[in-house]
Amino acid sequence: MGFKAGFVAIIGKPNVGKSSLVNELVGEKVSITSPKAQTTRNRIFGIKNTKDYQIVFVDTPGVQHTQTKLGEYMKVATDGATADVDAIVIVLDALRINQEDYKIIEKYKSVKCPVFIVVNKIEVTNFEKMYPILAKLNEFKFIKKFITTSAIRKINIEELENELVKCLPESEPFYPTDEYTDKSVRFMCQEIIREKALLYLQEEIPHGIAVEISSFEEGDNLVKIDANIITENLRHKQIIIGSNGSMLKRIGVSARGDIEKLVSKKVMLNLFVKVKKDWKDDINALIDLGFSKKDI
Template sequence: MFKCGFVAVVGKPNVGKSSLVNALVGEKIAITSPKPQTTRNKIMGIVNGKDYQVIFIDTPGEYHGKSKLAEYMIKSIETAKQGVDAVVVVLDAQKVNQADYNLLKKYETSNIPVFVVINKIDLASYEQLYPTLQKLNQFGFVKEFISTSAIKNKNVNELLEKVVSVMPEGPALYDTESLTDKNLRFMVSEIIREKILLFVQEEIPHFVGVEILQFKEQGKHISISADIICEKENHKQIIIGKSGSMIKKIGTAARQEIENLTGQKVYLELFAKTRSGWQGDESVLSDLGYNIKDI
């Protein structure tokens, strides 16, 4: 008997949803960062076993922004939950609060299995965890509570086994060689954004978008050029850095990761541009791949 199904992975920003999906897949298919609102799209992470295929859908963290980009992200979360066979709600073991309980309550009447993952247990002591686990007892409808560390790969296989056990019978829906529904071009733009999230101070990365202008595979190497779209002129100056030092650092780190991913030599050119109000401009959003009509 072969099993196949879809599982939405949801939760507050920064709880480790993308890290968990990467751990389940066994490869990095989604970018991660210490800053909230890293993920902007729904991204499939496909896990293939001998007698199953589970399609996990990573989603943006639940939040309430007002821009058209926020609207796109919120709609991505909503549509990711539709028609799935199970939901995994991820919590940060150190920071479970009312917002998580409110989120969980929404699933009380759901007629599909709900799993609660208490992630980042490597950072939480038992004394910290105990009151949280006590409070979670009130959610009797939850199929299973699983404590994990996505980073240390702890209990990730146990989670997978539990999820597989509730998947419906059916043939694989995706090529069993595929790990994600996203293409290399998308991954490249995300890797560049991840380096910006890593290197650039607090707020600015949330106002940045990456547009791939050229993506050419030429024999043994790949030539890529991309625009880093900034909200304000001073954001652009920070992205560029003193004598271009920041954009160079972003470019070097991104190029190395793309080379590791593809096994090919990569030429990467980055340009910083200012497009004030781009997060509310449907045509720019569409150029960046955030097309609300597509989801």
């Protein structure tokens, strides 16, 4: 049989583990993850290459209802991700399956491609607790297969991949077979910095943050990066900087480590914090930050 290639959309509520699954399936850190909902804001391709096939996993922002223009951008990124794919995977969090998930599942009952349900975080529950929920899910007769996974413990990741490969048509690869994402190094750097901000900052602050790379100079042995953390107000700016710059330093040190792994060079990272009031609702600010609906 010839080479197979195709696209698989990964969708679901925020925080169910979509990006964690994509990272495990691809075997590379493609998408940032965090315990806070609405971590992923863009449509991100994670590309798994083997000698027999190429699967392009389409990671998406969690399905949600926000009123901002950024929220609208995220919704467009998610809704459009399921067009022209070879399979759709709806991810559920084993401990938080509810009406919202059923609504998402219902939306895909008439699509042409196979639809899979993945119940993730399975290691935190057990079969007795899951049984009534799985029985209820079974009522969705159009679902091709139910698979339980744990991205954290790497349970059933290969099994999931094997099922998805079966849905791919014979085709030439869509991307060079030595690439694992469609995103630029700059984008990956922005996301790494945002991931550390999500990790260290409390409550609502990380949701109001965006990151822009203002300068990126790559030398033979050293990459010099200047980046701005954009925030909505002065109070948040002070918290992000921390006393004597301690929080900004913490975010910077941690991000630098990951960026060094990404670029395989030493990195000098200078972080700044800028206030842009209401940037999430300001079309021009969003376009400047790379959130343009035209570019999805």
